[in-house]
Amino acid sequence: MTAKAREAILQRLRNKQPSFDTPSQTVAVENPTWPMEARIARFKSMLESVRAEVHIVAPDSWTDTLKTVATEKQIDNLLYAKQGPLAQAIEIAWGDTLLPKLVHNERPIDEWKEQIFYHTDAAVTSARAAIAETGSLILWPDEHEPRTWSLVPPVHFVVVDSAKLYNTFAEVVEAEQWARQMPTNALLISGPSKSADIQQTLAYGVHGPTELIVILRSPKQQD
Numbered sequence: 345m346t347a348k349a350r351e352a353i354l355q356r357l358r359n360k361q362p363s364f365d366t367p368s369q370t371v372a373v374e375n376p377t378w379p380m381e382a383r384i385a386r387f388k389s390m391l392e393s394v395r396a397e398v399h400i401v402a403p404d405s406w407t408d409t410l411k412t413v414a415t416e417k418q419i420d421n422l423l424y425a426k427q428g429p430l431a432q433a434i435e436i437a438w439g440d441t442l443l444p445k446l447v448h449n450e451r452p453i454d455e456w457k458e459q460i461f462y463h464t465d466a467a468v469t470s471a472r473a474a475i476a477e478t479g480s481l482i483l484w485p486d487e488h489e490p491r492t493w494s495l496v497p498p499v500h501f502v503v504v505d506s507a508k509l510y511n512t513f514a515e516v517v518e519a520e521q522w523a524r525q526m527p528t529n530a531l532l533i534s535g536p537s538k539s540a541d542i543q544q545t546l547a548y549g550v551h552g553p554t555e556l557i558v559i560l561r562s563p564k565q566q567d
Contacts, residue, residue, distance in 0.1 A: 421463075535556055
């Protein structure tokens, strides 16, 4: 194809492009704003509506809840980040507890795939923030808490602070300054993994954890 013919084709395509009128005024979007107590209630209700488990606990007692729930669910081992933000509190709380056993691995995932896919009962990670309107958790995976931890183990524990519970997604983006420090991989989680086939039969755990357990640290307990 000659340059002249190619240009002729491109010009015909340009001439057929639809045009859209630009709004003369900025459209105002009203976002809900709830006080903290209502925000927590909304967040909990939305997550529980999709079969997630939510515990509202005092900031200094979240590890007790983690141990209790893990034991009640007969979890044999719990994966955590040795260098992550939750590590120190978890290690102090666990002490010499035998079950569930704390496990960690600082090697690249490719070097211990079999262990995490076939021999890990649960994982615990932190959340950067949460959204009350949709009942969503926001995770920013890194080298310490990689994305695999929230996708592979059948049970996923997530710890988040109520101070980081925002009303809407738009509020999160603005308050957390995403425009300046957007991560390479941000995850929004709104319940355990689920999928439905052509007959609309809902199944859990198809593409990720079967159970999502959220521990929200808040001065105002509602659990």
